[in-house]
Amino acid sequence: MTLIRLWSGTRWRVASSEADEELPAQGPLVPADSVAGRSLVIVIAIMTFLAALAANAALLVADASVEWRGEVAREATVQVRPVTGRNIEADLDKAAALMRQTPGVRETQIYTKAESEALLAPWLGQGLDLTELPTPRMIVLKLDAETPADFGRLRMELERYVPSATLDDHHVFIARLGDMARAAVIVAGAVFVLILAAMGVAVASATRAAVATNREIVEVLHIVGAADAFIAREFQRRFMALGLRGALIGGGAAIGFFLLAQFAARRWRATGGGDQMEAMFGDFSIGAGGFAIILLLAGGVALLTGFLSQAIVLRHLKRLG
Structure with missing residues (x-):
């Protein structure tokens, strides 16, 4: 009996040339679950968590800076020598x-x-x-x-x-506070961009590995006339699902971290160290805006993962001619 692998439109199946007996389906073009896929989910979850921390740290510092400058601007001092x-x-x-x-x-x-x-x-x-x-x-x-x-x-x-009296309206100190806050926000933004870039590299590497693993299948489909967009869409759908899973895990961990940090800050508020932390960063409450940023980040990571995988597969298919 000769076994022949056939593409049924959405997945591979195995058929017998002698008995014309269809055997159980073999699965989608891109495996739904694999060691590489699980590793990619873990990487995306970690990167999403770090990106959420960087984005919300910038938000906390910016909000705290407004409070600092507002408090300082509401006071002035006169020094009498x-x-x-x-x-x-x-x-x-x-x-x-x-x-x-x-x-x-x-x-x-x-x-x-x-x-x-x-x-x-x-x-x-x-x-x-x-x-x-x-x-x-x-x-x-x-x-x-x-x-x-x-x-x-x-x-x-x-x-x-x-x-003998000198008036100080603290304008120099306010300007320095603003410069410090802007520098912290810029650093946090740079870290955020670097994390997204590292995530893109990880997704690109995983996509190339998946293409290499399924190289024969991809080339056969290309030779028999399957549209490049169709093949790329199969990879995009699978990697977008992996990206969304990892992003939701990382985003959920970030939300849990900020809720725990807010609870701990309230418990430590009466201590000296807690007062200093609250003066520097507030009560770690990111509010509805911070949670919205995390959810938007998770959705953006999933879309980015799908887009990168599709672009890489299309580029590979163009090289096949």
Whole structure:
């Protein structure tokens, strides 16, 4: 009995030339499950997870940067230096009264000598006796977000009435915060692009391996007149399914990671380290926008996987002539 492999339109079947007996179907053109396919799913899941982390890290840093700059912009400080021949307490009261009369200044707070000295502790260390040092005194201004203060006029008034006072609106610090946040977002974006590029290389390698494994079948179909689009579509359908499976696994893992990180951040909020992490990144809450990004990323990865596999197969078929 002679066995002949026939293509039934969607899958291969085996028939007998003597008994005309059709045997069980042998499966689709591209195997549905294989070691290479499972490995590709794992790679895509890991890459999707890392890409989701990079994208949402950029989102968290950008949102935190807006909060940082907003908080800093709502405050300004006046530094009053001790000068020989002038009463620093009188200068403090005069500067604070001048600030209270300025539109846009909502509240003023004069730091005591002990509070001003405590601000130097991170640089000079703890336990130092600063009583003999001419320590500047601080006035903290709370600004009205709806009524911007005229800092140019304020500086002129301070120079006129309190020459030993200096106004700092933190614009340099705000600019540096913005630069730092933009740099972090750019780095996260670059990492995201590199991860997608690595994923594309993995998909391309897996597709070439699948074409090589099914080389004889692909060439026979090409010779007997099967349309290149049909053959490429078979590979595209299979690899898109693999890509979607891996992307959903990686995206689900990323969602679980952020939910767990948000829960842990709430538990650690009362600790010193937790407060610092919250100040830097917020409460790790990515919100509906972050979850939408992960779902869109999973769908994009599946489409990218299918598109790359189709393009590679079509290129291989064109070389066959």
